[in-house]
Amino acid sequence: MRQKLLIVGGSYAASEIASHARECGYDEDIIIVSEELELPYQRPPLSKAYLKEHTQKVMPLKSAAFYSAKNIELELGTKVLGIERGANTALLSNGTHVTFDTLALAVGARAQRLLCTGADAKNVYYLRSIEDARLLSAASAGAEKVVVIGGGFIGLEVASALAQQLKQVTVVETQNRVLARVVSPEIAEFVSSAHVGHGVKLLTCRAVQSFVGENGVVRKVLLDGGTSLDADIVIFGIGSAPNMELAQQLGLHFENGIIVDSRSRTSRANVFAAGDCTRFFSPFNLNGIPVESVQNATDQARVAGSVIAGKDNVYETLPWFWSDQYDLKLQIAGLAVGATERIARPTVTSGISVFHFRNDACICVESVNGPREHIAARRLLARERITKQQLQDVDFDMPALLKLRALPTDGESVNRADEQKTKVSSD
Amino acid sequence: MKVLVYDQDGKLVELNELSSQTLMEAIRDAGLNLTGQCGGCMSCGTCHVYIDHRWWTELEPASETEDAMLDVVEDRRENSRLSCQIKLTEELDGLTVTLALNSGFV
Numbered sequence A: 001m002r003q004k005l006l007i008v009g010g011s012y013a014a015s016e017i018a019s020h021a022r023e024c025g026y027d028e029d030i031i032i033v034s035e036e037l038e039l040p041y042q043r044p045p046l047s048k049a050y051l052k053e054h055t056q057k058v059m060p061l062k063s064a065a066f067y068s069a070k071n072i073e074l075e076l077g078t079k080v081l082g083i084e085r086g087a088n089t090a091l092l093s094n095g096t097h098v099t100f101d102t103l104a105l106a107v108g109a110r111a112q113r114l115l116c117t118g119a120d121a122k123n124v125y126y127l128r129s130i131e132d133a134r135l136l137s138a139a140s141a142g143a144e145k146v147v148v149i150g151g152g153f154i155g156l157e158v159a160s161a162l163a164q165q166l167k168q169v170t171v172v173e174t175q176n177r178v179l180a181r182v183v184s185p186e187i188a189e190f191v192s193s194a195h196v197g198h199g200v201k202l203l204t205c206r207a208v209q210s211f212v213g214e215n216g217v218v219r220k221v222l223l224d225g226g227t228s229l230d231a232d233i234v235i236f237g238i239g240s241a242p243n244m245e246l247a248q249q250l251g252l253h254f255e256n257g258i259i260v261d262s263r264s265r266t267s268r269a270n271v272f273a274a275g276d277c278t279r280f281f282s283p284f285n286l287n288g289i290p291v292e293s294v295q296n297a298t299d300q301a302r303v304a305g306s307v308i309a310g311k312d313n314v315y316e317t318l319p320w321f322w323s324d325q326y327d328l329k330l331q332i333a334g335l336a337v338g339a340t341e342r343i344a345r346p347t348v349t350s351g352i353s354v355f356h357f358r359n360d361a362c363i364c365v366e367s368v369n370g371p372r373e374h375i376a377a378r379r380l381l382a383r384e385r386i387t388k389q390q391l392q393d394v395d396f397d398m399p400a401l402l403k404l405r406a407l408p409t410d411g412e413s414v415n416r417a418d419e420q421k422t423k424v425s426s427d
Numbered sequence B: 001m002k003v004l005v006y007d008q009d010g011k012l013v014e015l016n017e018l019s020s021q022t023l024m025e026a027i028r029d030a031g032l033n034l035t036g037q038c039g040g041c042m043s044c045g046t047c048h049v050y051i052d053h054r055w056w057t058e059l060e061p062a063s064e065t066e067d068a069m070l071d072v073v074e075d076r077r078e079n080s081r082l083s084c085q086i087k088l089t090e091e092l093d094g095l096t097v098t099l100a101l102n103s104g105f106v
């Protein structure tokens, strides 16, 4: 009898588990069940180009023809409601059951919601899916005064997109600066100036107390300390929370994400997980912090796909991330968690790079408008220990260091680098 | 329109009836080994291809950002481009490219 791989979720991780399992020779049945109506699509543009251009166009990760050519069945617009432990059977929202041999959870995360008076009003928006983006895009077209709650990546990207359409945008952030959890103060400062330059009001150290309105529509946002902000629309960008319901039903080990090992295996046999719904430790993530990025969802899913296909593989890839706001290109190579020291330098293209060190080793490079610095940093950090001294010797010029090292052909992962080395020596 | 792609093993693959907007998407949709991780927003540098010299002058030149990234990708050559920055138009019917070794997941 044929076996079946059931993949729950319909985004980067789901699509990549399926396609990579096939690439690695898995030829049992594969079915992807996704709550969303669209083929797996690109999420980052939702808070960027999509809002700016009101394009209403989704960009699929892969075409429908790709999935059918690879014999990957897609059940869209269908939610997995529950999984019967022991019976290996999933109950779908369309009333049918799917029995599987191997299960992969690629259920991702959802936008964090705020519970306070008036937060369920009609003109309060969240941004996670294309559906959310369509609603927000339509609403923002007619809005003048926009209040964004949360100065993280999504909040600031939305602020940037809307400020460029000459809306009056105010960002409310509880921390004492924007992007407090995710980038260094120097980068945050650089980004803040761009926002202020575009007329965005940034209110830090401020929290929302309540919403005032009528007929289920918010008109004013009240902050602690008594400030009142007029609002035509309110957008929340206060982080995300992993979708844990199925993991809970299955009794998987989870803690702010499904805990997986370097082979994307959960605490139960034949149950894998990848992407935003997971948490893991790796040489590049010693603290096991949640990593929510396209890079992570894709690369971790590939490992899951290959292990499912019976090909051993471990996930030890340098994390990287990007964000676009105005004409700023923010790119991060590595994770700065656990850094003991940092050094900021301007880039040749009027941007800034910040180098983070842990015990003398460079573990993360953040740059704004330094695409050259970013790619060079990614190639170097992925494969070897770069010391502060080495960087000082080249006056913190990462591309110069890259050229100096005259590395063998590149890869994004340590594994790949090693592989390349053995290739070179066996030639 | 069609595009001709030499993959990392030197095998020639013909892409026909393209509906994709960019070269990167067309290559990825065909299931070839091209990462294109950032989806075409010029952030990742993992969609590196070499353009057949006959086609080089037909393309819009690379932007400053693209050029900066190409400067540090592995094995840049004179005919290197990021495939996500190449919009497929009728004039490019028959475009011929080669995937760079580092453009695909290994």
Ligand SMILES: Cc1cc2nc3c(=O)[nH]c(=O)nc-3n(C[C@H](O)[C@H](O)[C@H](O)COP(=O)(O)OP(=O)(O)OC[C@H]3O[C@@H](n4cnc5c(N)ncnc54)[C@H](O)[C@@H]3O)c2cc1C
Pocket (backbone or CB within 6 Å): A008, A009, A010, A011, A012, A013, A014, A033, A034, A035, A036, A043, A044, A045, A046, A047, A078, A079, A080, A081, A106, A107, A108, A109, A110, A127, A128, A129, A154, A243, A246, A274, A275, A276, A277, A292, A293, A294, A295, A297, A320, A321, A322, A323, A324
């Ligand atoms: C607006 C926005 C902008 C972003 N910008 C960037 C960026 O610039 N760079 C970057 O690196 N990252 C960015 N990210 C993060 C990135 O999009 C995520 O890390 C990535 O989408 C994670 O992929 P995933 O497959 O793990 O999960 P998700 O994308 O969260 O997908 C999970 C999928 O599973 C489905 N699902 C969940 N439960 C069920 C169920 N029970 N049954 C059926 N289906 C289910 C969901 O509907 C969804 O389709 C952004 C995210 C957002 C929301």
Ligand code: FES
Pocket (backbone or CB within 6 Å): B024, B035, B036, B037, B038, B039, B040, B041, B042, B043, B044, B045, B046, B047, B082, B083, B084, B085
């Ligand atoms: S797809 Fe990322 S730079 Fe081309």
